[in-house]
Amino acid sequence: QPQIIEGIHKQYLEAGADIIETNTFAATSIAQEDFKLEEFVYEINVQGAKIAKMAAEEYTKKNPEKHRLVAGAIDRLNKTLSLSPDVNNPGFRAVSFDTVANAYAEQIKGLVDGGADILLIETIFDTLNAKAAIYAIKNYFRKSGKPELPIMISGTITDASGRTLSGQTLEAFYISVMHANPISIGLNCALGAAEMRPHIEELSQIAACYTSAYPNAGLPNAFGEYDEQPHETAHIIEEWAANGWLNIVGGCCGTTPDHIKHIAEEVAKFKPRELPVVELV
Numbered sequence: 001q002p003q004i005i006e007g008i009h010k011q012y013l014e015a016g017a018d019i020i021e022t023n024t025f026a027a028t029s030i031a032q033e034d035f036k037l038e039e040f041v042y043e044i045n046v047q048g049a050k051i052a053k054m055a056a057e058e059y060t061k062k063n064p065e066k067h068r069l070v071a072g073a074i075d076r077l078n079k080t081l082s083l084s085p086d087v088n089n090p091g092f093r094a095v096s097f098d099t100v101a102n103a104y105a106e107q108i109k110g111l112v113d114g115g116a117d118i119l120l121i122e123t124i125f126d127t128l129n130a131k132a133a134i135y136a137i138k139n140y141f142r143k144s145g146k147p148e149l150p151i152m153i154s155g156t157i158t159d160a161s162g163r164t165l166s167g168q169t170l171e172a173f174y175i176s177v178m179h180a181n182p183i184s185i186g187l188n189c190a191l192g193a194a195e196m197r198p199h200i201e202e203l204s205q206i207a208a209c210y211t212s213a214y215p216n217a218g219l220p221n222a223f224g225e226y227d228e229q230p231h232e233t234a235h236i237i238e239e240w241a242a243n244g245w246l247n248i249v250g251g252c253c254g255t256t257p258d259h260i261k262h263i264a265e266e267v268a269k270f271k272p273r274e275l276p277v278v279e280l281v
Contacts, residue, residue, distance in 0.1 A: 002051050009055035013068060015257040016264035017250070020056060021073045021120060022048040022111065028103040030095065031078050041103075042110045045072070049114025056117075071120040071152060072111030074104060074133055081128035082166040097132055104136035112140070112149065122154040123189045123252075125165035127176045130155075134180040151182040152248075154212060156190045157199050170199055171206055178208070186212025188252045192219050192228060193236035200245050204273055210247035211273055213240065217254030226254025234262035241267040244274065 009020050024045050029038040037044075049072055056068035079085075079095040086092045111119065119137055124130040130153065141148040155173050158165045164173055174185060185207055187199055193215040200213050215237075218228030233255065240246050249267055251259045 002047065005048075006051050006055050009052050010059070011257040012260055013055060013059040015261040017068070017260055018066065019069045019071050019118070019248070019250070020052055021071045021122075022052045022114075022116065024048040024073045024107065024111065025075045025123075026078070027073075027110075028075075028077060028107050030100065030103045031075075034078070041106055045107050045110025046114040048072075049111050049116045053115040069117040070115065071118040072108075072114075072116030072149075074107060074111070074119060074121045076123045076125055076156070077103075077129055080126040080166065081132065082126045097128070100129060100132040101136045101139075104133045105140055108137055108140050112144075112146065116149065118150050118152055118183075120152045120154065122152075124153065124155045124173075125158060127155075127164065127166060127168055127173055130177055134177065138180075151180050152184045152186075152212065153177050153180065153182045154186045154188045154214070157187060157196070158190050160195070162199060170202055174203065174206055182209055184210035184212045184248055186214070186248065188212075188214040189216060192216050193233055195219070197236065197240070200240055201243070204243075204245035208276060210275070211245065212248035212250075213237070213246055214250035214252045214255075216252050217256075217259060220254070228254065230256070230259040230262040233259050234266040237263055238266040238269075241270040244271070247272045 005023050012020055027041060027044045029041050032038050032041055049070060052070040056070050060068045081093060081097060081100060084090050084092045085094050121130055121133045137151060155164060157170060163169055187196055196213060196215045204211050217226040217233055221227055237249055249263060
């Protein structure tokens, strides 16, 4: 139902989004193995990027001064390189680095061929998975000879400990992926804006690149639904913008076009975070 996906993209563009993601979360051979759809992974990514690109270009033509971009969504995978799925065998790994990198490479080729403007490695709870994605991106462009697309990276702090699921602090995660030279690094998912606040403040103080944040609409209720209203999410993020912590902001689980509309209106009143000045010795 491509027209449904395109319609969803347009709702977010209408709400004021500058960047929309492709609906390619879990579009790798590793994730699609559960559904016996591995052979369609390239096509899924190509079409996902094309649909988003059509919507973005339509809205750019409506307002050429507001150029809309497509971020090719590359997710954290349902298998991890750093953790064992077997509590009785801590050294066991369900997948190898090469397998993960090859799966990402197939996805990346599809996203690039479909017209993505940016490659977004997101919802990362295992930095080694992110490193495999970074390796796959760099290797793809080196071999293809095509101009390298900008990379955005977004990690996930899983709880109040301030660490990723694989045990890294936010600073350690940042240091581990900065060799990719991303245009932005940030956080998304797992937490609502209220819970994410201290981590965004910390990130803004250490990042040499742009910072991003797209929290959930609060924490899920007992039924797995999100109750935080658009004005509530926007009010919290407004403070982050006022403090100069952010360059890119949006919404993850539970957020709707109305959330994006409110967030865009609130943060528009403030200047984006200034990049730190790096002195060359």
